[in-house]
Each structure stands twice: as C-alpha cells, then as structure tokens.
Amino acid sequence: xxxxxxxxxxxxCESCGxxxxxxxxxxxxxxxxSHPARYRRRLLHLPIDVLRRRPAPGVWSAxxxxxxxxxxxxxxxxxxxRTLTEHEPTLEPxxxxxxxxxxxxxxxxxxxxxxxxxxxAERFAALASEISALQWSRSAVRLxxxxxxxxxMVRQAAHExxxxxxxxxxxxxxxxxxxxxxxxxxxxxPAYRRIWSRWAIHRNLDPDLVLSHTHGRxxxxxxxxxxPQLDPAAEYRLIKEFMAHEGDSFPVYPDAAAVLRLLPxxxxxxxxxxxxxxxxxxxRAGGLPDPPIxxxxxxxRRGKPDPEGYLRAAQLLNVxxxxxxxxxxxxxxxxxxxxxxxxxxxxxTTHPDEELAGAHHRADTLSDALPLITDWxxxxxx
Numbered sequence: 001x002x003x004x005x006x007x008x009x010x011x012x013c014e015s016c017g018x019x020x021x022x023x024x025x026x027x028x029x030x031x032x033x034s035h036p037a038r039y040r041r042r043l044l045h046l047p048i049d050v051l052r053r054r055p056a057p058g059v060w061s062a063x064x065x066x067x068x069x070x071x072x073x074x075x076x077x078x079x080x081x082r083t084l085t086e087h088e089p090t091l092e093p094x095x096x097x098x099x100x101x102x103x104x105x106x107x108x109x110x111x112x113x114x115x116x117x118x119x120x121a122e123r124f125a126a127l128a129s130e131i132s133a134l135q136w137s138r139s140a141v142r143l144x145x146x147x148x149x150x151x152x153m154v155r156q157a158a159h160e161x162x163x164x165x166x167x168x169x170x171x172x173x174x175x176x177x178x179x180x181x182x183x184x185x186x187x188x189x190p191a192y193r194r195i196w197s198r199w200a201i202h203r204n205l206d207p208d209l210v211l212s213h214t215h216g217r218x219x220x221x222x223x224x225x226x227x228p229q230l231d232p233a234a235e236y237r238l239i240k241e242f243m244a245h246e247g248d249s250f251p252v253y254p255d256a257a258a259v260l261r262l263l264p265x266x267x268x269x270x271x272x273x274x275x276x277x278x279x280x281x282x283x284r285a286g287g288l289p290d291p292p293i294x295x296x297x298x299x300x301r302r303g304k305p306d307p308e309g310y311l312r313a314a315q316l317l318n319v320x321x322x323x324x325x326x327x328x329x330x331x332x333x334x335x336x337x338x339x340x341x342x343x344x345x346x347x348x349t350t351h352p353d354e355e356l357a358g359a360h361h362r363a364d365t366l367s368d369a370l371p372l373i374t375d376w377x378x379x380x381x382x
Contacts (some may be wrong), residue, residue: 030370073120183329215330252286269293307340
C-alpha cells in the first residue's frame with residue numbers, strides 16, 4: 001500500500017490553521033499538554049452511538065480519533081528517543097487505518113482511552129522538554145526522500161492532537177481573548193527601559209521611580225504621575241523622539257505567532273497603551289496577524305488601570321465582559337481587566353508573582369499560558 005507523504009518541515013495546515021514555522025518547542029509542548037483535558041471535555045458528553053459513529057465511509061469516529069492521538073504520542077515518543085540516540089534511524093510507518101482496525105479502536109473503552117492519552121501525552125511532553133538546543137536538528141528517515149528532524153516530530157505530534165480535535169468538532173464558543181501588547185506579544189521591556197531612563201535623567205528624575213509607573217500605562221499618564229509640573233504633551237513628543245532612535249528594538253515573543261494563529265475562528269483583539277500605527281508596525285514586523293479589533297490609548301479617556309479600554313474591546317467584539325479572557329503582564333493591566341469583570345492570565349515577563357497577585361492565573365510565558373487559554377475557551381459557561 002502506498003504511504004501518504006509526510007507533511008513538510010514548514011507545513012501550514014489550511015484546515016486547522018497551524019503553521020509549523022510558528023510553533024516553537026515550548027508552544028508545541030503547551031498544545032500537547034492541553035490536549036488530554038480538551039479531548040476529555042469534547043468526548044465525555046457524547047452519547048455512545050455518536051461517539052462510535054463514523055460520519056461517512058472512510059472517516060473515523062470521534063473515539064477512533066482519540067485512539068489515534070493516544071497512539072501518536074506513544075509512537076512519536078519512540079521515534080524521538082531513537083532519533084536522539086541513533087544516527088538517522090529508519091522509522092516504521094504508523095499505517096493508521098490498519099492500526100485502527102487491528103486495535104479495534106471503535107470498540108475500546110472511552111475511559112481507558114482518555115487515561116492512556118493523558119499518560120502518553122505527559123510522557124511525550126516530559127521527553128521533549130529535555131531535548132537540548134543541539135538535538136532539535138537531529139533527523140530520521142521514513143522513506144528515502146522523507147528525512148525529518150526531531151523538531152518536526154514534536155510539531156507533528158502537536159498538530160495531530162489539534163487537527164483531530166477539529167475533526168471531532170469544535171465546541172461552539174462566544175468567548176473572546178484580549179491581549180495586552182507590550183510584555184505579552186512584543187518584548188518591549190529592554191527598549192522601554194532605555195527610553196524612560198534616558199528621559200528621567202534628562203529631566204533629573206529617578207529612573208527606577210519613573211519605570212515603576214510605566215508598565216501598562218499610557219505615556220501621558222506616567223508623565224502626569226512622576227512629573228506633574230511638566231507639560232504631558234510636550235514630554236510625550238520628547239519620548240517619541242527617544243523611541244524613534246530605538247528603531248526595530250521591539251521584537252515579538254517567539255511563541256506569539258503560534259498562539260494567535262490558533263485563534264483563527266475565535267474572537268480576539270488587543271488593548272494597548274500604545275498607538276495603532278506603532279503597534280501594527282511592530283506586530284507585522286514580527287509576522288503576527290492584524291488583530292480583529294485594536295483599542296489604543298487614543299480611543300479611551302482613561303488608561304489602565306481604568307477598565308475603559310477592556311470594556312470598549314468587549315463592546316466592539318459584542319461579547320459580554322465576563323466572557324472575555326485577558327492576557328496581561330503588568331499590575332495596572334491586571335487591575336483594569338479584573339475591574340472590568342474579566343478573567344485574567346498574567347505572564348511573568350516583566351513583573352514577579354507578588355505584583356501579579358490580582359490575576360486569576362499566572363504563567364511564565366505565552367506558551368505556558370496556552371493550556372489555560374484553550375481550557376478557558378473550551379469550557380461551557382453560564
């Protein structure tokens with residue numbers, strides 16, 4: 001039997017929207033760790049006849065897809081281990097349809113399948129989390145012209161889990177995800193530290209004191225707090241001059257693209273203390289998609305920690321505030337989202353835990369927040 005070709009190293013799945021090139025190792029592991037709970041929620045409510053029903057000839061049932069993903073994590077764990085310890089090993093194909101028939105996928109116990117899926121996913125993620133930087137490029141061969149790296153194997157395993165969730169059928173959601181920009185999507189902290197320190201010294205102010213009032217706030221609000229005797233508009237023009245000297249020193253976080261591209265059919269947007277032209281320029285420079293809605297500092301009378309920006313975003317998306325999830329990095333943004341009545345995940349990119357205590361959840365990076373995001377979106381509510 002002729003084997004279907006493997007996806008390429010830079011595969012882009014039109015069906016589920018996943019781009020391998022966007023998927024950092026940490027983002028892939030975040031996806032993999034999220035899958036057991038998502039499959040559990042997706043399948044446990046299905047009647048037995050629906051669970052085992054094939055919707056069309058040659059199309060697997062929901063239970064068969066879950067069995068397949070369970071086996072993917074087991075088989076790919078073996079493939080990764082072999083590739084890390086052998087020189088370009090030749091890999092046996094999975095032969096998915098034969099495996100499904102021989103293993104009687106459609107007759108298996110859902111409870112047992114879900115337990116094994118959870119175990120296999122965690123084992124695979126634990127193995128992949130120990131891979132060193134030099135090992136990601138090690139490769140194996142399935143067919144003579146099909147050489148694939150360890151990085152591809154981890155991305156492929158993450159893709160299998162995500163893709164077949166879509167095959168089973170997504171839970172409808174009217175929830176939305178709102179992102180702050182600086183410190184969440186864009187790594188702007190080093191550049192902003194230089195800019196505000198330069199301005200503080202220029203105005204004979206304490207740089208550390210000034211910096212403590214910048215995170216999550218509009219520049220004019222910061223200026224009014226730390227130097228009320230100065231003209232905010234004039235000082236903001238000076239700040240923008242300093243910013244222009246930084247050029248492209250505002251890279252996007254490496255896992256931002258993967259996270260955003262997993263929300264193609266979701267409602268999402270950004271709420272930022274910056275200005276739209278600058279924000280879009282930085283997002284596009286990093287290869288990120290334009291947000292469906294963008295609320296910037298010019299669209300609100302009061303910046304963070306006031307909730308006005310987040311409430312406006314919810315209004316633009318036509319989503320009730322309690323059905324919005326916010327990803328923030330700064331105490332002012334956390335306070336704004338909480339006051340708006342939204343759920344908040346804080347990433348520890350710019351502030352320690354004790355300063356983010358107001359958030360409902362905390363994670364080190366966007367990749368680490370991914371299971372929390374998908375869990376929140378999948379849950380039924382109200």
